[in-house]
Amino acid sequence: MATFHFELVAPERVLYSGEVDAVLLPGTEGEMTVLPGHAPVMTALKTGFIVITDKQNHGTRMLVRGGFADITASGLTVLAERALDATELTPESIDREILHVEMLRDASHDQAARDAAEATIAELREAKAALQY
Amino acid sequence: MPSLKDLRNRIASVKATQKITKAMQMVAAAKLRRAQAAAEAARPYAERMSQVLSNLAGRLTPGPETPRLLAGTGSDRVHLLIVCTAERGLCGAFNSAIARLAREHATRLMSEGKTVKIFCVGKKGHDILRRQFPDQIIDFVELRSVRVLGFEHADMIAKKVLERFEAGEFDVATLFYSRFKSVISQIPTAQQIVPAEIGGNGGAATDAVYDYEPSENEILETLLPRNLTVQIFRALLENAASEQGARMTAMDNATRNAGDMIRRQTLTYNRTRQAMITKELIEIISGAEAL
Numbered sequence: 001m002a003t004f005h006f007e008l009v010a011p012e013r014v015l016y017s018g019e020v021d022a023v024l025l026p027g028t029e030g031e032m033t034v035l036p037g038h039a040p041v042m043t044a045l046k047t048g049f050i051v052i053t054d055k056q057n058h059g060t061r062m063l064v065r066g067g068f069a070d071i072t073a074s075g076l077t078v079l080a081e082r083a084l085d086a087t088e089l090t091p092e093s094i095d096r097e098i099l100h101v102e103m104l105r106d107a108s109h110d111q112a113a114r115d116a117a118e119a120t121i122a123e124l125r126e127a128k129a130a131l132q133y
Numbered sequence: 134m135p136s137l138k139d140l141r142n143r144i145a146s147v148k149a150t151q152k153i154t155k156a157m158q159m160v161a162a163a164k165l166r167r168a169q170a171a172a173e174a175a176r177p178y179a180e181r182m183s184q185v186l187s188n189l190a191g192r193l194t195p196g197p198e199t200p201r202l203l204a205g206t207g208s209d210r211v212h213l214l215i216v217c218t219a220e221r222g223l224c225g226a227f228n229s230a231i232a233r234l235a236r237e238h239a240t241r242l243m244s245e246g247k248t249v250k251i252f253c254v255g256k257k258g259h260d261i262l263r264r265q266f267p268d269q270i271i272d273f274v275e276l277r278s279v280r281v282l283g284f285e286h287a288d289m290i291a292k293k294v295l296e297r298f299e300a301g302e303f304d305v306a307t308l309f310y311s312r313f314k315s316v317i318s319q320i321p322t323a324q325q326i327v328p329a330e331i332g333g334n335g336g337a338a339t340d341a342v343y344d345y346e347p348s349e350n351e352i353l354e355t356l357l358p359r360n361l362t363v364q365i366f367r368a369l370l371e372n373a374a375s376e377q378g379a380r381m382t383a384m385d386n387a388t389r390n391a392g393d394m395i396r397r398q399t400l401t402y403n404r405t406r407q408a409m410i411t412k413e414l415i416e417i418i419s420g421a422e423a424l
Contacts, residue, residue, distance in 0.1 A: 009181055011284040011366060013174040029346045042189065043346035044355060068356060070185045077181050081359075 002036040005075030006052065008062065010083040015062060016052060023076060024051040025069050034069075034076050041071045047123035049130065050078065060086050063127060065097065065120065094128040137409070140402040144395055151391035157223065158384035165316065165377035171282070172313055172370040179367040182360055186329065189353065200350065202357040205328035206304045211248045213303035213327075214239060215294065217310040217368050218258030219376040220277045225383035227311060227319065227376055228257040234321040235309045236265060250303055254290060254369075271297075282373055287366030294365075295358055298327060310368035311375035317382055319375035326364050329357060 003019040023034045026048030045067045052060045066081035084093055098121055105117035135143075190203060216235045218228045235258070239249045251266055253259040253273045263270060274290055276282070297303060306327035311319045324330070345352055 007177075007181070009178045011175060011178050011363065012171070014177050027346055039344060041344040041346060042185075042352060043344075044352055068185065068352070070181075070188070072188070077185065079178065079181055079185065 004034075004036040004038075006078075007075070008050065008052075008064075008078045008080060008083065010080045015080075015083050015085050016060075018054065020052050020054045021056070022053040024049070025078070026050065026064070027069070034071055038071050038076075040073065041069075043069050043071075045069055045078070045080070047120050048127060061089060062086055063089055063094070063097075065124075089131065091128055091131060094124055094131065098124045098128075135405075137402065137405055140398060140405065144398045144402065147391050147394050147398065151388055151395065154384045154387040154391060158381055158388060161224075161377045161381040161384060165374065165381055168370070168374040168377050169313070172367075172374045175367055175370050179363050182363045186356060186360055189349075189356070190329075200353050200357055202298070202327060202361070203329050203353065206301070209247070209305050211250065211303040211305075212242050213250045213252060213294070213297070213306040215252045215254065215290075215306060215308045215326075215365075216258045216262065217308065217365075217372050218253070218255035218261075219372070220256050220275065221376075222257060223383065224376055224380035225386075227379035227383075228255075229261065230319075230321045231309055231311055232258050232261040234323060235262065238307065238309075238323060239266060239269065252294065255372075271302075276369075282369055284362070284366055287369055288362050290369075291358065291362035291365050294327075294361065303327075308364065308368050310372045311379075313371045313374040313378060316378045319379055324364070324368070326361055329360060 003021055006016065006018065006020040006023055007014065008016040021036075025032050025034060025043070026046050027043045028046050029043070031048070032043070045064055047065045048063070050062045050064055052062070054060065063084040064078065064080040064082070067083075068079045070077045070079070082097070084097070101117050101120050101124065105114050105121070108114055108117070214235055216231065218231050222228065235251070239251065242249050249266070249269050251262060251270045253262060253270060254276065256275055256277060259270070259273050272293060274293070276286060279286060294306060298306070305325065308324045308326050310322060310324075312322045314320055
């Protein structure tokens with residue numbers, strides 16, 4: 001099966017870099033799966049899981065919070081605002097993220113920013129629930 | 134001629150200084166390793182970011198819709214200089230090199246009749262620039278209490294800069310920091326961040342139709358402030374690594390100088406001591422002969 005180059009980078013580090021079969025992205029306009037030979041797309045991401053299929057039937061889940069995905073002919077690059085790697089992905093670590101966003105929300109006075117934070121919290125709760133399965 | 138006691142005291146004091154500089158050098162070496170790793174880990178993100186941005190901007194046709202962070206305000210009258218320096222001294226010419234670059238830049242702009250505003254990040258640069266530009270400094274961020282530089286600190290600085298940009302307080306922003314080349318070489322750098330500088334035309338090769346989700350401008354509007362944060366973050370990390378590198382070299386020099394001084398002083402001390410012994414012997418002998 002054909003593969004393509006995928007890179008997941010967070011501001012502090014590179015979380016994933018390598019050849020993959022497919023990647024599921026949580027786009028702001030809906031989830032999308034990127035397969036080799038995908039048309040060039042640039043999309044913003046919301047909070048959710050990225051599912052990387054690097055071998056047949058073997059997926060790795062990572063949590064991203066906001067960012068961008070850039071699909072070009074040479075591969076897929078995800079620039080995540082914050083990201084949690086598969087090994088760090090536990091209900092507790094998501095709780096910490098929720099706490100972090102809640103603090104941001106309480107610190108800001110801008111209504112739009114508060115709404116955005118609320119949405120993120122809801123998405124994180126959803127992610128936490130999804131993790132239990 | 135200093136007495137023996139004076140010399141002994143002097144040697145002891147230089148030895149104490151040497152111990153301090155030696156310890157500082159080792160601390161800087163340990164911190165350098167961490168700072169360097171952090172700077173290197175952050176590089177891919179900044180690189181990808183500017184790649185994506187140049188991809189995007191290369192394909193974009195400038196219009197009235199283009200965000201001002203990319204296109205500029207249409208004038209270049211008011212310049213904002215963001216000067217990033219260290220919080221602590223004793224690191225050789227590190228702080229003064231950045232400050233000098235910023236100062237030259239500011240004087241040149243002012244002689245061209247432009248308005249200059251200065252945003253200081255780090256206490257040392259603020260101390261240096263305050264003397265010459267007391268009225269130009271409009272803001273000052275101290276990161277003294279920060280133990281580990283995080284993305285949120287860069288975000289905080291970027292927010293302040295953006296607020297001022299939205300309020301129309303400046304047209305062009307330039308970031309001053311020290312690029313970490315190696316332990317012994319740090320290069321003071323000026324980088325224009327507003328309007329965003331698009332390095333090379335990376336996207337020229339792909340004529341393929343690009344899809345944007347959501348629209349092109351909406352993406353640019355979130356991407357550009359992010360790019361600002363990322364550039365500041367990278368500057369802070371490079372600065373942190375440079376600072377430790379500069380301190381390590383400076384302290385290594387200081388330790389070596391102290392060693393030289395101790396050697397010289399010990400020589401004088403021993404010579405004086407021997408001279409005194411000889412003098413006492415001569416006194417005893419000549420005293421015995423006189424009897």
